Amino acid sequence: MEKTVVKSTEYANVVKVKYSEHIDILEITHPNCTASVSLYAGHVLAWQPANEKPVLWLSKSAQLSPGTAIRGGIPICWPWFGPKLSADHENVGNHGFARTAQWQLQQVNIQAESVEVVLILSGENMHAHWPHAFELTQKLVFSSELQQSIEITNTTGNDIELGHALHTYFAVSSPKATKVASLDGILFDDKVTGKSLQKDQLDDCVGQIDRVYYDSSEQVIHDAGWHRDIIVSTENSSHWVLWNPGKTVAESMADIHEGGENEYVCLEAADAKPRILSSGQKKRVVQKIRVKTTPH
């Protein structure tokens, strides 16, 4: 595979790998972490702080090909979350179009502590059901922590509807050994049963789980198997979505390798329901991820 150096300093190397005709991948090596980002889909594929296991899960059966969403890493669900229904109730596409579009690399900055990557997705009429002109900026700061933001200013002159999810696939020792206690007792809509405004406590993250929680406070994914907490926070999201497909659903999905559902849990910083962004207003969604070793 053809490789070109994007930037190289005493601190870090950023290399662009031509994976295929339409897929370029940035590979980042820094003393604080390694990471990779596909310019197709503007998609973080991997991030691994030094002396840690990988934090993100990527399916061994993930397809990196134009028009297909990548299973794993951090898909950017935008400008809507979940299915979008047309006037005659037909689903015109799950999770928006940003995760299947070509993004442009705008900037790479290397510092002693981090590598910053800025990506842009812009266009007009990119989807019949969301035809607006837009420019979406994604900023990624890779270090021992990961900071990700997506930002848009509504320059259309009209109100627009926006939803999102930073659909992070967190690698875990097993969903059985994993618990997100910080979601206990929070109201949620259950997409598996179709029941709204439920409240309970989950002992683990074994699927099938598909819930939209009405909360945006900091969450702790406690993994007793790998003795670590993954701490995730967000700004400007209304919901956390917790998703693991479980065995039966995973087996029906061609891009989850056999047993893959036992290796991750998705916790997604989301506006699962669209919100209005008024003309001239800016919306910046942030998520921050860090890892803490817990006692054996």
Ligand SMILES: O=P(O)(O)OC[C@H]1O[C@@H](O)[C@H](O)[C@@H](O)[C@@H]1O
């Ligand atoms: O298969 P997709 O489109 O990537 O979606 C995966 C899952 O994404 C989650 O965010 C949704 O809550 C689930 O309902 C959905 O199945």
